[in-house]
Amino acid sequence: MIMMMAGDSKASPELRTSNPSQSSLHRLFREATRLRIILGGIRGGKPQYPKAVVFDSSLSLDLGELEKALAISEKPDDWSGCGCCVDEVFVFSSGSKVLALIELHSSISIRWQAWKYPARLSSPSNLAKFLELRVDPVRRKELKRQFAEELFGQWIKSEATRSAGYMERGRMRLGDGDPQAAIEDFTRVLALNPKYEYAYIGRCRARRALGDLKGAIEDLDRAIAIRPCQEHFHARGLFLYESADHKEAIESFTQVLRIDRAAAWSYYGRGLARMAMSAWDEAESDFTQALDLGPWNDKISSEVPRLLQEIKEKRKAASG
Numbered sequence: 094m095i096m097m098m099a100g101d102s103k104a105s106p107e108l109r110t111s112n113p114s115q116s117s118l119h120r121l122f123r124e125a126t127r128l129r130i131i132l133g134g135i136r137g138g139k140p141q142y143p144k145a146v147v148f149d150s151s152l153s154l155d156l157g158e159l160e161k162a163l164a165i166s167e168k169p170d171d172w173s174g175c176g177c178c179v180d181e182v183f184v185f186s187s188g189s190k191v192l193a194l195i196e197l198h199s200s201i202s203i204r205w206q207a208w209k210y211p212a213r214l215s216s217p218s219n220l221a222k223f224l225e226l227r228v229d230p231v232r233r234k235e236l237k238r239q240f241a242e243e244l245f246g247q248w249i250k251s252e253a254t255r256s257a258g259y260m261e262r263g264r265m266r267l268g269d270g271d272p273q274a275a276i277e278d279f280t281r282v283l284a285l286n287p288k289y290e291y292a293y294i295g296r297c298r299a300r301r302a303l304g305d306l307k308g309a310i311e312d313l314d315r316a317i318a319i320r321p322c323q324e325h326f327h328a329r330g331l332f333l334y335e336s337a338d339h340k341e342a343i344e345s346f347t348q349v350l351r352i353d354r355a356a357a358w359s360y361y362g363r364g365l366a367r368m369a370m371s372a373w374d375e376a377e378s379d380f381t382q383a384l385d386l387g388p389w390n391d392k393i394s395s396e397v398p399r400l401l402q403e404i405k406e407k408r409k410a411a412s413g
Contacts, residue, residue: 113165113212117205122160125185125192127151130228132181132236133244135194140182145236147181147228155227159183162220163195163203165212181224234269241265256285263295272299290319297328306336323349323356330362334369342366357387364400373404380404 130148133141150156163183183195195203200221204211214220245265248258263278279296282289297312313329330345346363349356364379380397387393 112167112169113205113208113210114167115165117207118160118163118165121185121193122156124187125156126188127186128156128159129184129186130181130224131184132233133240134196135182140184140194142236142240145240147233147236150227158223162214162216162223164215164219165203166215167212238265238269256282256289259285260289260292260295263292263299267295267299267302272302275299276303288319290316293319294325301332306332310336321348323352323359326352327356327359327362330359330366334362334366337369339366339369343370355386357383357390357393360386361393361397368400368404371407373408377401377404 128148128150129146131140131142132145132147135141180197180200183197185192185195193205193207195205197203197220198211201217202211202213242262242265245258245262248254248261251258259278259281263275263282266272266278267275276296276299279292279299282292283296286292293312293316297309297316300306300308300312310329310332313325313332317325317329326345326348330342330349333339333342333345343363343366346359346366349359350363353359360379360383364376364383367376367379380400383393384397
């Protein structure tokens with residue numbers, strides 16, 4: 094999201110436009126002489142975590158490359174009111190004067206307070222490459238965790254945001270490779286709201302990461318009881334297959350196919366379970382369906398021919 098610093102309301106008129114435009118960004122880049130990238134969002138017109146600087150440069154080359162990476166779509170259909178998931182803040186300065194702050198949202202859009210709407214990046218991958226070359230991933234990860242822990246800790250202190258605080262901290266801890274701590278946070282969410290589907294899904298993933306497939310399936314079953322959907326049934330089928338409960342796995346994949354007859358992955362999964370039970374004809378039928386529906390998928394297109402050949406050889410061996 095792109096916003097002006099507090100006290101910048103007297104910024105040059107040419108930097109203030111009603112709709113997102115590449116020309117207003119170009120004028121900003123012409124005036125700026127320094128770029129800093131800071132983790133977190135903006136609060137009270139200032140970076141929320143001013144010390145979390147992961148990049149600082151006065152090189153014209155860096156500013157020029159960033160201008161290319163921040164090319165935006167000027168189509169109104171690509172403007173939105175999204176204001177969530179702030180990744181970084183780009184701080185533009187000229188001498189000691191801060192010209193503007195640019196917030197990056199979900200790695201795909203930016204916003205400026207001078208704009209009425211966020212604007213979608215024309216090529217998010219270009220910005221990702223810019224950041225990859227200039228931001229130390231180890232420092233970024235450590236700072237992001239440090240300040241996220243602080244933020245979620247603040248949420249947890251307030252009754253109004255406590256559940257969200259535990260939920261987001263659980264997701265972060267799971268992503269950082271600490272599934273046991275994540276389980277504790279997801280369990281706290283469920284103590285506050287036993288009907289929160291995504292807390293069961295989060296705990297399910299954490300339990301699977303610890304190798305607790307039985308516990309993961311139990312949490313999936315609770316999520317399914319709240320909202321039966323194909324994603325949950327498919328995940329249940331995979332876990333049951335991993336647990337060698339092939340009969341129940343087949344039933345879960347079949348549940349998906351009752352909802353969506355074009356679910357190639359569930360035909361593939363059911364084929365694996367049927368193959369494990371030596372149901373060659375049914376497995377062959379499922380694999381063929383998976384290949385017909387998902388030829389674009391590399392795994393399906395490479396694995397299914399091999400599995401069909403394996404079925405053919407097993408049949409031959411059984412009849413020989």
